[in-house]
Amino acid sequence: MEPLALFLAILAAALAVPVPKLLHQARFRARSPWAAMLLWQAIALAGGLSLIGAPLIFGLSPFGDSPLDATITAVSLVTTEDLSALDEHNVHPVHLFALCLAVLLAGHLLLTLARTYLRVLSARRRHRQLVHLLSTPPESGADVRQLGPLTEAHIIEHDAPLAYCLPGRTHASSVTVLSRGLLEQLTREELAAVVAHERTHLQQRHHLLTMAFEAWYRALPWLPTTRYGREAVLELTEMLADDGALREHTRDDLLRSLALSTPESSTESASQSAPAETLAATPGATGVLITTARLQRLLVPRPGLSRSSLAGVVLLALGLLAVPTGLILLS
Structure with a gap:
């Protein structure tokens, strides 16, 4: 699964710097704001999934050939406290670090969302x-x-x-x-x-x-x-x-x-x-x-995007969401 983790890391890097910079300067946002908003939401969700998924998949790679099998194996080893099996699966400290990083990133994002929500409600x-x-x-x-x-x-x-x-x-x-x-x-x-x-x-x-x-x-x-x-x-x-x-x-x-x-x-x-x-x-x-x-x-005022252009934006947004989700859950 290491090639999969590498692909997710590349996708996360692309959605972190070049893609948002291009979309931020895109002129079509003034013609169809809802289409640009849809893309931004897709970029945020896909970027977050890729950012968490890359270290998660890399950390699980020694435990199985697919994320689901690897997760089941890793959970069974943890519940049985069979730490000696880690050597059999060629688990190195870098894999454990990647798993911890994925958990920390996911927890940080969720806790920040909850903290922001509570602060906004209070304000x-x-x-x-x-x-x-x-x-x-x-x-x-x-x-x-x-x-x-x-x-x-x-x-x-x-x-x-x-x-x-x-x-x-x-x-x-x-x-x-x-x-x-x-x-x-x-x-x-x-x-x-x-x-x-x-x-x-x-x-x-x-x-x-x-x-x-x-x-x-x-x-x-x-x-x-x-x-x-x-x-x-x-x-x-x-x-x-x-x-x-x-x-x-x-x-x-x-x-x-x-x-x-x-x-x-x-x-x-x-x-x-x-x-x-x-x-x-x-x-x-x-x-x-x-x-x-x-x-x-x-x-x-300028005319809005054509139906074909809007369909392309919607498909692009769905694709951005489907790729990391499918790779993490269905591989």
């Missing part, structure tokens, strides 16, 4: 409490008329233009937060476009994607793929939310709302400096993620 709970303390419901007739059906929105008495969503366990428990400055600067149509953008974040559960890739980055911050993936997912979720808003509102209303509600300090690197818990707990915060690619696709 979101604290943020929700602050919103309830500092915000007010629409009081004046002008507020109600401007918000329309969104009378459950929380309004913060602050001059800075601000709009974001706080996801809940259910859609009904989610909260949309608007600032007084935003209400004063936008017309009803422009405000409706902003609200539709935030609702798309909630409906498509973008906070789960950003949280997963944030955990991936925290677990392996030294890998280029985790940094590229984190940045890409933050940008792609904004593009997807823009598309959701454009299904109900005009492009001009959305562009004007972004132009009027984006602070001058907002830059393409703002997402890198914002606190991780804030980004994961409040997806879609206005003025944080106005990237060049996002702005260009709004100003100069």
Whole structure:
């Protein structure tokens, strides 16, 4: 099984550096954000499986000709405490080290995901409490008329233009937060476009994607793929939310709302400096993620990918997932 382990190691290296760098710069992401998002998820899962599978398969190689047989043999030796059989199987310290490395990597990824999830939930709970303390419901007739059906929105008495969503366990428990400055600067149509953008974040559960890739980055911050993936997912979720808003509102209303509600300090690197818990707990915060690619696709819309191109992306994503999974489980 050593050739199999070598192949998985090569695949892990490819998905760690060159592939994410190419996808991060790919122009088609602005034409079909969901296709790019699908590829990023496939790269993350396939990369993680390959990274764990390579040392696992190498460590099991002395115990059998297939991963399943080798696992059964190794488990039986451990349960019977027949350590003398290790010499019969030509097990060397490097094989034991590889097995320990695979277990540690898997445990590190799972524990980091759980830790990130708990930290995000805690940050979101604290943020929700602050919103309830500092915000007010629409009081004046002008507020109600401007918000329309969104009378459950929380309004913060602050001059800075601000709009974001706080996801809940259910859609009904989610909260949309608007600032007084935003209400004063936008017309009803422009405000409706902003609200539709935030609702798309909630409906498509973008906070789960950003949280997963944030955990991936925290677990392996030294890998280029985790940094590229984190940045890409933050940008792609904004593009997807823009598309959701454009299904109900005009492009001009959305562009004007972004132009009027984006602070001058907002830059393409703002997402890198914002606190991780804030980004994961409040997806879609206005003025944080106005990237060049996002702005260009709004100003100069281009047609989406053809059906054949989309089919190719889907097949590529399925292939990326199938290869390491099949090699580990079915070899």
